[in-house]
Amino acid sequence: MPTALSSVAVPARRRFRLSAQTRGIKLMLPVLLLLLVFFLVPVLTLLLRSIMEPTPGLQNYAELLGSQTYVRVFFNTFMVAGVVTLITLLVGFPTAWLLAILPPRWSRLLFAVLLLSMWTNLLARTYAWMVLLQQTGLVNRVLLGLGVIDQPLTLVNNLIGVTIGMTYIMLPFLVLPLHATLRAIDPSTLRAAAVCGASRWQSLRLVLLPLALPGIASGALMVFVMSLGYYVTPALLGGTSYMMLAELIAQLVQSLLNWGLAGAAAFVLLVVTLGLYAVQLRYLGAGRSGMGGR
Amino acid sequence: MTTPFLQIRGLRKTYDQVVAIDHVALDIKQGEFMTFLGPSGSGKSTTLYIVAGFQEPTEGQVLLNGKSLLDVAPNKRNIGMVFQRYTLFPHLTVGENVAFPLRVRRRPESEIKAKVEKMLELVHLADYRDRLPGQMSGGQQQRVAIARALAYDPPLLLMDEPLAALDKKLREEIQFELRRIHQETGVTILYVTHDQEEALRLSDRIAVFSQGRIEQVGTGEELYEHPSSRFVAGFIGNSNFLPVKVEQMGAGRARAIFPNGQAVEGDARAFAAGSEGTLMVRPEQMRIRPHATSAQGLAVTVRDMTYLGDSMHFAVQTPWEQELAVRMAVRDGQGLCIGSSAVLEWDSQHGHVFA
Numbered sequence: 001m002p003t004a005l006s007s008v009a010v011p012a013r014r015r016f017r018l019s020a021q022t023r024g025i026k027l028m029l030p031v032l033l034l035l036l037v038f039f040l041v042p043v044l045t046l047l048l049r050s051i052m053e054p055t056p057g058l059q060n061y062a063e064l065l066g067s068q069t070y071v072r073v074f075f076n077t078f079m080v081a082g083v084v085t086l087i088t089l090l091v092g093f094p095t096a097w098l099l100a101i102l103p104p105r106w107s108r109l110l111f112a113v114l115l116l117s118m119w120t121n122l123l124a125r126t127y128a129w130m131v132l133l134q135q136t137g138l139v140n141r142v143l144l145g146l147g148v149i150d151q152p153l154t155l156v157n158n159l160i161g162v163t164i165g166m167t168y169i170m171l172p173f174l175v176l177p178l179h180a181t182l183r184a185i186d187p188s189t190l191r192a193a194a195v196c197g198a199s200r201w202q203s204l205r206l207v208l209l210p211l212a213l214p215g216i217a218s219g220a221l222m223v224f225v226m227s228l229g230y231y232v233t234p235a236l237l238g239g240t241s242y243m244m245l246a247e248l249i250a251q252l253v254q255s256l257l258n259w260g261l262a263g264a265a266a267f268v269l270l271v272v273t274l275g276l277y278a279v280q281l282r283y284l285g286a287g288r289s290g291m292g293g294r
Numbered sequence: 295m296t297t298p299f300l301q302i303r304g305l306r307k308t309y310d311q312v313v314a315i316d317h318v319a320l321d322i323k324q325g326e327f328m329t330f331l332g333p334s335g336s337g338k339s340t341t342l343y344i345v346a347g348f349q350e351p352t353e354g355q356v357l358l359n360g361k362s363l364l365d366v367a368p369n370k371r372n373i374g375m376v377f378q379r380y381t382l383f384p385h386l387t388v389g390e391n392v393a394f395p396l397r398v399r400r401r402p403e404s405e406i407k408a409k410v411e412k413m414l415e416l417v418h419l420a421d422y423r424d425r426l427p428g429q430m431s432g433g434q435q436q437r438v439a440i441a442r443a444l445a446y447d448p449p450l451l452l453m454d455e456p457l458a459a460l461d462k463k464l465r466e467e468i469q470f471e472l473r474r475i476h477q478e479t480g481v482t483i484l485y486v487t488h489d490q491e492e493a494l495r496l497s498d499r500i501a502v503f504s505q506g507r508i509e510q511v512g513t514g515e516e517l518y519e520h521p522s523s524r525f526v527a528g529f530i531g532n533s534n535f536l537p538v539k540v541e542q543m544g545a546g547r548a549r550a551i552f553p554n555g556q557a558v559e560g561d562a563r564a565f566a567a568g569s570e571g572t573l574m575v576r577p578e579q580m581r582i583r584p585h586a587t588s589a590q591g592l593a594v595t596v597r598d599m600t601y602l603g604d605s606m607h608f609a610v611q612t613p614w615e616q617e618l619a620v621r622m623a624v625r626d627g628q629g630l631c632i633g634s635s636a637v638l639e640w641d642s643q644h645g646h647v648f649a
Contacts, residue, residue: 191348192381192439194368196395197446206398210385 043270050263060264070248070265077245077269080159080234081227084166088223089216091167092174096215097208099175100182118172126236129165130156133237157239165237166227173226174219181215182208221280225273245269297360299324299482300345300450305354307340314340315506318354322484324449327476329485331493331529332503338486339454341503345484346452347371358450374443374451374481378458380435382427388414388438389423395446413441416475433464437471444479453485457492469495490530494518502526518576522563524648527574534580534618536573538647540565548647553614556592560645572648578621579644582608582636584629591637594618596630610638 050060064070095114099107117125132138133155140152155161185208193203209216231246238244245265252262298321305318315337322328330338343349345356347368356363363371382391392413396406414420417437427435436456443451457465469492476483487493493500494514502509502517502525510522514530521527524535538550538558548562550571560573582596597617598609606627608620620638630636 186379186381188377188379188381189383191368192375192377192442193383193394195346195371195373195375196398196442197369197372198394198398199369202398206394207383211383 046263047267048263049259050261050267053260053263060260061268063261064264064268073243073245073248074268076242077228080162080166080238080242080244081224083159083163084170084227085220085224087163087167088170088174089220092171092178092219093212093216095171096175096178096182099179100185101187114172114175117168122169122232125169126165126233129161129168129237133161133164156237159238159242161237161239162234162242165233166230169233170223170227173222177219177222178212178215181212185211217280217283221276225276228269228273297357298322299326299359300484301355301357301360302341302345303355303357305341305344305351305356307337307344307349308352313506315351318506318508320501320508320511322482324482325480327483327485327496327498329487329493329497329500330503331487331490331500333488333529336503337506338501338503340506342452342454342484342486345450346373346375372446372448374446374448376436376439376443376451376453376456378455380427380432380439380459382435382438382442384427387424387426388419388430391427391438392442392445395442399446409445413445414438416444416478417441417471431464432460433468436460436468440472440475444475444481449482451481451483453483455486455488458487458489465492472496494530500530502529504529520561521574521646524572524574527646527648532577532619533574534577536575536612536616536618537614538571538573540567540569540571540647542567550647552592552612554612558645559642560647561643562647565647565649569649574646574648575640575644577607577619578605580618580620580638580640581622581626582610582620582630582638584634584636591639594636594638596632596634596636599627599630599632610636612638 051058053060095110099110102110130137134140135152135154137155139155140149143149144152153160155164189211190203190207193207198206229246230244231250234242234244235247235250238247249262249265252258252265300322302318302320302322306316307314318337318341320328330341332338340349344351345363347363347366350364358371382388383394386394389410392410393406396409401409410423411420414423417440419434419437419441422430422434422438427438430438439456457468460468473496475481485493485496497514499511499513500517501511504525510517510526512520517526517530521530527533528535536552538552540548540550540562541557542549543562543565546561546563547559548565548571549557549559550573551557558573562571565571582594583591592612594610594612596608597611600607601624604624605621606624608622608627608630610618610620612618618638
């Protein structure tokens with residue numbers, strides 16, 4: 001009897017909100033647990049090993065950042081990721097634009113081609129590029145046949161090979177988010193720009209690119225971050241002279257069993273990635289995107 | 295004889311097998327407010343888009359000051375345009391939007407600043423220069439769009455149903471603004487709408503479009519008083535259409551008979567005797583009398599009457615059981631009541647016979 005009275009005294013709305021909140025947390029528990037066990041624990045273990053093995057201290061990080069070889073690997077990683085991002089942007093923006101303006105029948109076809117390549121086995125696609133790009137491969141033979149070159153070009157086991165292979169793989173990850181942004185832009189906005197006297201180039205520079213910037217930034221960041229940690233394609237198409245971080249980590253773990261150093265390398269990569277993500281949130285998340293009215 | 299400011303000559307546009315517009319021809323004077331009026335799909339927007347350069351005609355010519363516009367790219371035509379949807383650049387402030395056409399023309403910064411100020415004053419939005427379009431109402435955005443379209447002093451302003459997305463009150467407010475802007479700037483305006491009231495309120499002349507052709511061009515008064523076809527009569531204003539059979543054609547007049555055999559006269563174009571037609575009379579040009587006062591009177595029964603303050607609205611029934619609408623001054627309707635028999639009269643020059 002007294003409990004019934006006291007529960008009447010609590011405002012009904014507040015009670016409801018509280019119970020909804022606790023219920024929400026309860027419903028999220030399985031997901032939180034999953035994230036904890038499968039994501040947070042391994043990362044923390046790795047961090048722990050990087051500062052505990054072989055002896056407690058920061059010597060792994062000192063070695064990583066002090067050695068010419070390792071710094072070179074870091075430089076390669078960022079350079080390759082940067083070049084791949086840039087070229088993916090140059091190829092991806094027109095592709096995404098084409099997808100946005102083509103009649104539905106054609107854009108569906110182009111979409112299918114993009115997605116089909118994405119769903120094909122990564123290893124198979126990378127080997128296919130090896131075959132295409134090698135000294136006696138299709139690309140070289142066509143170029144020789146057309147008389148563009150006299151000598152076969154070296155297109156694999158170097159930076160060119162890695163860039164071609166990775167750009168191809170990364171393309172959908174840029175095109176898909178960018179396409180969504182571009183499709184949201186009203187085509188009559190561009191007509192208005194033309195009527196106002198803007199040339200095609202001015203329309204692109206002053207209207208389309210600024211409006212597409214959120215899509216460009218998120219797509220480019222996605223590609224850059226994925227490229228930083230990519231392993232298979234650089235390992236197969238790149239040579240030893242352009243070793244990237246993921247290859248280094250694989251070598252450290254598989255051949256040298258140096259978990260401490262590998263952990264340190266992985267952790268540095270993680271910190272850089274999170275830093276980039278923070279930059280994007282800071283400048284594009286709350287920035288003046290002007291899309292609020294839509 | 296000076297060449298007309300804007301000439302539209304024999305325009306024809308087909309998509310595959312579908313004819314969008316055909317034989318569209320029109321001369322527009324400098325400083326004129328010309329409205330293209332018609333239902334959707336009548337070709338009015340297609341014609342406007344051809345003038346703007348977004349579409350190419352299959353045949354025909356568009357001349358501005360005697361020079362062809364068709365080989366000029368849209369961005370070189372130097373024409374202003376306001377669209378149905380708000381097409382302000384969402385990432386630019388109001389001031390930057392108005393400055394945009396001047397920026398792409400690489401005008402000096404001081405000129406741009408002064409012009410933006412002037413244009414925003416013209417549309418009464420001077421205090422909104424630093425707002426983003428997303429923070430403004432639809433009506434305000436459309437006013438900014440007008441300021442942007444006029445910023446570079448184009449000789450011609452095209453407007454594609456610019457008020458269609460606004461509510462009635464806002465629409466009337468901007469119609470009033472538009473008239474003022476037209477008078478202040480003297481710009482030639484080509485305006486597209488499907489709203490006949492808007493067309494009458496704004497335009498110097500109206501071109502009525504139907505099924506890809508221009509049905510009639512004229513001032514609002516000409517179209518209302520002397521419609522050239524049943525379509526124009528039905529599209530502009532309210533009308534009664536009575537079935538008749540044409541008996542005899544005179545000089546611009548026809549003698550016809552109603553289904554009950556009664557004779558009637560009305561204005562008409564060329565007509566074959568014996569053919570079926572329609573007599574059109576406006577509701578406010580008809581009178582209901584208790585007794586016949588002239589020969590041209592139709593016996594009717596009053597079915598309904600509504601008091602509207604400034605006038606009275608009647609529904610009357612003809613001998614062949616067609617219901618007609620009549621509007622009269624309140625004092626002229628006295629002595630009539632629902633169910634009473636009466637005579638319906640109108641002056642014969644207010645009757646128009648159409649095919």
